[in-house]
Amino acid sequence: xxxxxxxxxxxxxxxxxxxxxxxxxAKDMLKEGESLPSVRQMxxxxxxxxxxxxxxxxxxxxDGYVKLDRRNGAVISVSLENRSGQVENIYSAMQMIVAQxxxxxxxxxxxxxxxxxxxxxxxxxxxxx
Amino acid sequence: xxxxxxxxxxxxxxxxxxxxxxxxxAKDMLKEGESLPSVRQMxxxxxxxxxxxxxxxxxxxxDGYVKLDRRNGAVISVSLENRSGQVENIYSAMQMIVAQxxxxxxxxxxxxxxxxxxxxxxxxxxxxx
DNA sequence: CTTGTGTTATAGCATAGATATAACAAAAGA
DNA sequence: TCTTTTGTTATATCTATGCTATAACACAAG
Numbered sequence: 302x303x304x305x306x307x308x309x310x311x312x313x314x315x316x317x318x319x320x321x322x323x324x325x326x327a328k329d330m331l332k333e334g335e336s337l338p339s340v341r342q343m344x345x346x347x348x349x350x351x352x353x354x355x356x357x358x359x360x361x362x363x364d365g366y367v368k369l370d371r372r373n374g375a376v377i378s379v380s381l382e383n384r385s386g387q388v389e390n391i392y393s394a395m396q397m398i399v400a401q402x403x404x405x406x407x408x409x410x411x412x413x414x415x416x417x418x419x420x421x422x423x424x425x426x427x428x429x430x
Numbered sequence: 431x432x433x434x435x436x437x438x439x440x441x442x443x444x445x446x447x448x449x450x451x452x453x454x455x456a457k458d459m460l461k462e463g464e465s466l467p468s469v470r471q472m473x474x475x476x477x478x479x480x481x482x483x484x485x486x487x488x489x490x491x492x493d494g495y496v497k498l499d500r501r502n503g504a505v506i507s508v509s510l511e512n513r514s515g516q517v518e519n520i521y522s523a524m525q526m527i528v529a530q531x532x533x534x535x536x537x538x539x540x541x542x543x544x545x546x547x548x549x550x551x552x553x554x555x556x557x558x559x
Numbered sequence: 560c561t562t563g564t565g566t567t568a569t570a571g572c573a574t575a576g577a578t579a580t581a582a583c584a585a586a587a588g589a
Numbered sequence: 590t591c592t593t594t595t596g597t598t599a600t601a602t603c604t605a606t607g608c609t610a611t612a613a614c615a616c617a618a619g
Contacts, residue, residue: 313607320526327529339564350609355566366533371564371616379533391530392544397449398527399548400456401520404495404508409549413542415521419528420538442576468595479578484597500585500595 302330306347314349318357323366326377327423337367337375364390431459435476443478447486452495455506456552466496466504493519 304321306314325331337343340358344351358375361367365380365387402412433450435443454460466472469487473480487504490496494509494516531541 315607320529323526323533324529327532340566341563352610353608356607358565369565371566372618374564379535381535384534387530387534388536391527391534391536392548394523395527395544396548397452398520398524399545400449400453400552401516403456403549403552404452405513405516405520406508406510407517407520409546412549413545415524416528416542416545417538419521419525420532420541423529423532444576469597470594481579482577485576487596498596500597501587503595 304347306349315353315357315360318354319360322361326366326379329424331377333377335377336373339374433476435478444482444486444489447483448489451490455495455508458553460506462506462508464506465502468503
């Protein structure tokens with residue numbers, strides 16, 4: 302999976318890497334059990350320092366997206382332990398999005414439709430449930 | 431409207447203030463044309479430096495939530511000029527939320543329901559549209 | 560035994576966040 | 590007119606964060 306950094310972005314490099322991995326998992330381009338390149342190799346590919354990648358991997362591990370194995374490096378492994386805490390953080394961020402949307406006169410139905418489009422764009426196989 | 435700072439949060443103080451104002455507008459507790467306390471007064475109330483408040487106000491102005499007037503201070507005024515740019519930023523943030531939600535096995539309908547609950551919690555008068 | 564892994568430690572540099580004074584022009588109010 | 594208050598700008602200092610650089614460690618693979 303191709304990952305690229307935007308060195309002109311105001312977003313921290315390790316956050317960019319973290320987000321791209323999460324998007325990769327959501328798109329199912331990074332599958333459960335798959336290994337990410339090692340810290341040093343990924344750093345070399347991205348043109349970034351080793352510690353920056355390490356920080357991203359540690360953050361992904363902290364939030365339950367990968368498991369770090371000395372043998373296989375960072376292995377995609379979405380953890381559902383402490384899921385309530387993760388979900389809480391996600392919804393907390395969602396709340397600010399909704400507040401901004403209301404201020405900008407985005408209707409509830411439009412907002413839900415955007416969520417639906419984004420959701421299906423990530424995982425098109427989902428019908429409903 | 432009561433605004434409080436969390437000095438133990440990892441979120442920047444000026445971002446906290448900014449977000450609380452946005453939430454206040456979404457809840458219609460801060461109404462169009464209403465004035466926020468002056469930079470110095472707000473700083474005194476929050477126990478924060480003047481420049482921190484100034485930075486928050488400038489950020490709110492930048493994103494079209496207030497207009498800064500030398501006579502009346504920061505006046506709530508949700509601007510819909512350059513709305514497309516604002517909406518784009520909101521949706522960009524939304525995309526990461528959706529990606530995380532998918533990874534954590536949150537279904538589309540659950541996500542939409544949460545959006546609905548949050549939306550109605552902010553503006554209960556909205557029926558549909 | 561060599562190599563590569565995650566991990567930790569230390570250091571240096573640049574930027575951002577927060578504070579502290581100070582000053583300015585413009586408008587309000589007495 | 591005079592004083593006060595407003596937003597705004599300019600420095601300066603301090604701390605924390607992000608990024609880089611170099612080095613070293615324990616552990617496992619080959």
